[in-house]
Amino acid sequence: MLEIKDICFERDHKKILDHINLVLDEEKFYVITGPNGSGKSTLAKIIMGITKPDSGQILLNGEDITSLSVDERAKKGIGFAFQQPVRFKGLTVYDLLKISVNKEISKKEACSILAKVGLCAREYVDREVNASLSGGELKRIEIATVMARNPKVAIFDEPEAGIDLWSFQNLTEVFKDLEELNKGITLVISHQERILEIADEIILLEKGKIKQIGEKEEMFKLLFEEPKCCRKEGGCCERDR
C-alpha cells in the first residue's frame, strides 16, 4: 500500500500540489489525469523522490520513505518510467537491462524482457540507447527497464508523450498486459482515453488538488460526457464559469 499524506509543493508562489492525500492498493491500476499544469508529473516525481515536497509524507507499506533518496526508494521497490526517456552514449539496451534487474543476465533473458514491450528483441539488445532509436522505441525500452524490476509501485509518466499514434496503439497492449500481470501498484499519468479505459481507478487532478477519484464508469461520465458544450466552437462549460 502506498499512502500519500498531505503533500504540498509550491514554486514561484504558485501551489503546484495543494494538500494531496491518496491511498493506493496492490494489484490495482491507477491513472492520474487532468489538464496540463495540474501537478500530475510533480506528484509522480515526488513519489519517486526526484522532487522533494515542501511538506507531507509518503508511506510504503507503512514505512515512511519521505526522506529517502531516489536510489533508496528504487531499492524499496518503486520504479519510474520517465516522460522523456534518457539517452546514453555508449550504453546499450543490454547494459541498461542488466542494471535494471541488478544481476548478470543472458542476452536471451534480456530479449524476453524486451519482447514483453513488443520489441523484436534481437535487433535491439546490442543497440546503444542513443538518438539512433526512435521516440517509440526509446519509450518501450524505458518501460521495459521499469517492468524488469518487478516493482511494488510502478509509475509511468505520460507514456504517450512524444510518440506517434501508431506506436501508441501498440503500447496500450503493453499496459493491458501489465494490468493483468502486475501484482503491485501501477500508476500511470495519462491523457489518453485508451489508457484510462484500462484503469481500475481514475484520479482527476486540477490546479494541484484532487478533484475526484472514482472507478472508470463514473469518471468517464465526468471526463467525456459532461462538458459537451466545450466541444462547440466558442462554447464553454457551465461549471467553468
Next chain:
Amino acid sequence: MNETDKNLLKEISEETSKAPDAYNIRKNGKSVDRKTNPFIDIVPKEDNKGIDVYVKENTLLGIVHIPVILTESGLKDVVYNDFHIGKNSNVIILAGCGVHNDEHKDTEHDGIHRFYLEENAKVKYVEKHYGEGNGKKILNPVTEIFMKKGSNMTMDTTQIKGVDDTLRETKAVLEENTTLVINEKILTNETQNAKTVFEVELNGKNASTHVTSRSVATENSSQEFVSNIVGNAECYAHVECDAIIKDKGLVKAIPEIYAKNPDANLIHEAAIGKIAGEQLMKLMSLGLSEKEAEDVIIRGFLK
C-alpha cells in the same frame, strides 16, 4: 620478463582473433623480442632508434604487435617506427606504451609512428597508453599518416589511466578515394594534462575523414583538443569532440575546419559538459547510487 612487464603488456594489449604474425617488443629503449614472417618484416633502425615494418603487397589479414614498456625510472625513450604498407594489403597494427615508474625521476616515451599506405592498402591501428606507479609518466606520441589512392585507415587510440603529461599529435595527408577514421578516448584525473592535436589535409577527390574524440576530465586534470582539417578538394570531413567534465576538470576544444575548395564538405561539433542530471536520475531510479551511476555513464561513454 617479470610480473610488472607482463602486467604492463596486458594493459596495453588488445584481444585479437589470432596470435600476431609479427611482433617487436621494446623494453627500456631496446628490442627484447621479435618475430617476422615472409609477408611482414621488421627491421631495426641504426642505433636502436626504432624499427621499419614492411608489409608486402597483397598481404591479407596480417596482425603486427609492437608494444613498448618502460620500467626504468628517469629514462627518456625516443623511438621512430615506420610502417610501409604495400598495395592491396590489409593489416591490423597493435601498438601501445606501458610505463611503470615508482621513483621520483620522470620517465618519458616519445613514439613517432609514420604510416605510408600504398594504393588500396587497409590498416587498423590500435594504440593504448597506460601508466602506473608514483613517479611522473610522460608520453608524447606522434602519428603521421600518408595515404595513397584508395587506401583506408582506422585509428583507435586510448589513454585511460596513469599518464601525467601527454601531447598527442596526429597528422595525415589523404589522396583521392581515401578514408581515415580516428577514434580517440582519454580519461584524465588528479593533476594530469593531456593535449591532442589533429591535422588532416584532404587533398584528393572523395577523400574523407571522421575524427571522434571522447574525453573525461576529472579532479584537477585538464585537457585540450585541437583539430585542424583542411579540405583542398571535393572531400568530406566530420570532427566530433565530446567531453565530460567532473570535479574541477577543465576541457578546452578548438576545432578548426578550413575549406579551400568549393566542393569541400566539412563539419565540426564540440560539446563539453557535466554528466546530465537526468542520466544520473534514471540510473538512480534503477537502484544505483550517485557514484555508481557516474561510473556507469563514464565507462559507457569511453567504451
